[in-house]
Amino acid sequence: MNSLFADKQPITIINTFGEVDYIPDFFNNSDSDAFLKALIEDIEWVQEPIWMFGKKIMQPRLTALYGDPYIPYRYSGIEMTAHNWIKPLLRIKDEIEAFCGSEFSHVLLNYYRNGQDSMGWHRDNEKSLGENPLIASVSFGIDREFQFRKYEDKQSKKAVNLTHGSLLLMKGKTQQFWEHQLPKSKKIKNPRINLTFRKILG
Template structure:
């Protein structure tokens, strides 16, 4: 078992977010295993016609054929790591979901970041439920309403925590992971999701 039992989430944004501050069992061990065993790599995205190396490392794992396209890139899934396959199964059972893939991001220190975005790609369907697992250094989950530039607020995501972005949240909100000075330790973020319509390779 990779999940602690009997945990009750904090409900935020009128229920659009459910936060479990400590849900992952033995999160220290899981962090070290994933740091050393996942095939982390640098990638690039196309922004306004130019290629930019993303400020983090990542990998995409999931069921066969679940290609995922964002920012002009199509990611082909790698085979499930056994720990992540088990974790996905337990999260699906606990939350009543059918997630079939996971985007893994490695933030090496406080200078690695994720810009403003919504997880609203067509492959995710009209109302995706995204389950976000945080391991390692505490970082801020920043929020703003779509169409606005001012940050609405931020939530520090603890080591071993799980944040569920419930159906409808991606329609109204954007989120980001800002830089944070003084952070030297690594953080892994696992976002489990269900691809409804796999993207073609060509």
């Protein structure tokens, strides 16, 4: 870890069959507020259809992909073409890369407008991400509970409350052995934006 981030000590969420670390205050409140506003206003959000149980439905959230425009990203029957980086994303990317000591080619953004927007159980295990990808997940906006469970043991669960300005790192064999989701919540009325930085191999 870069010595400049000595005050940002990770909290270990998972340390068996993968590694997940959480830094709740990676970005301060002032910067996080500014990033949230800029991303809501400046990102080219879309709502994509996906296939679930043989039916085509609209995803319960808005999405966008930024990064190398010549490398598409495919998941769940969707092929996304990346927009060019914009300044707020590059600022966030620079901070994350300095902390992780790794470079990322793309960021997949999800805009959860309220508690009725969600993400179902899945793994980020596309071949284009490589065998053991590093996924750096940044959250801005209202706190949301993020859940993990063992892929082959659905009863083995863990949860973490992702706060405004937080960073979650999924490393090693996490995507092989664990799946994750962001469940719905009737209590939540405010928005949250999540950015997952990744390296797409093409």
